[in-house]
Amino acid sequence: MGTAADAALTFRDATDADVDALVELIESAYRGESSRAGWTTEADILQGQRTDPEGVLEVVKAPDSRLLTVEREGRIVACCQLEHRGDHAYFGMFAVSPALQGAGLGRAVIAEAERQARESWGVTEMHMTVITVREDLIAWYERRGYRRTGRTTPFPYGDERFGIPQRDDLAFELLVKELV
Numbered sequence: 001m002g003t004a005a006d007a008a009l010t011f012r013d014a015t016d017a018d019v020d021a022l023v024e025l026i027e028s029a030y031r032g033e034s035s036r037a038g039w040t041t042e043a044d045i046l047q048g049q050r051t052d053p054e055g056v057l058e059v060v061k062a063p064d065s066r067l068l069t070v071e072r073e074g075r076i077v078a079c080c081q082l083e084h085r086g087d088h089a090y091f092g093m094f095a096v097s098p099a100l101q102g103a104g105l106g107r108a109v110i111a112e113a114e115r116q117a118r119e120s121w122g123v124t125e126m127h128m129t130v131i132t133v134r135e136d137l138i139a140w141y142e143r144r145g146y147r148r149t150g151r152t153t154p155f156p157y158g159d160e161r162f163g164i165p166q167r168d169d170l171a172f173e174l175l176v177k178e179l180v
Contacts, residue, residue, distance in 0.1 A: 011112055014067035014079065019056045021076045022067065026051050029095040039101055045133060045170065046163035051093070055161065059093060067093065068116065070109055078109045082117055088125040089117035110144055118179045126179055129153065129172035138175070146175040
């Protein structure tokens with residue numbers, strides 16, 4: 001990583017001991033009042049939980065999956081899921097501490113995730129899904145080289161593990177980036 005801000009970051013795979021801190025980070029970035037400090041909040045479209053300890057532990061333990069954990073000064077400040085799926089990797093569970101959003105940390109994390117996926121698994125694409133009404137977030141990913149595919153999957157209405165929808169038009173769109 002090339003900048004002075006990046007130099008203070010430590011990237012590592014999550015362990016069982018990180019689960020509670022990771023759930024707290026993910027929830028703070030997307031749900032409730034604390035999420036409003038950053039720009040990634042989903043508080044107006046989804047209430048309830050974003051994830052839970054069981055969901056995070058499942059990612060930590062899954063074969064062909066890792067939960068990349070980012071620390072600054074010994075504190076977890078960001079994370080993302082990387083899952084090997086044949087010729088591509090799936091990028092998910094991305095969270096940056098709301099207090100640190102907008103300062104380039106997210107860009108550094110996604111760049112490192114792409115590098116690790118390429119080097120570890122030799123994949124040629126990164127895939128992710130984003131809620132279609134999150135136009136600002138989709139635009140951010142597009143600036144990082146991801147393209148919209150128009151391929152959508154329904155939001156899991158009725159499964160409160162993913163939150164309590166506040167509108168009836170939610171779906172996920174697949175975004176793809178070629179890793180070269």
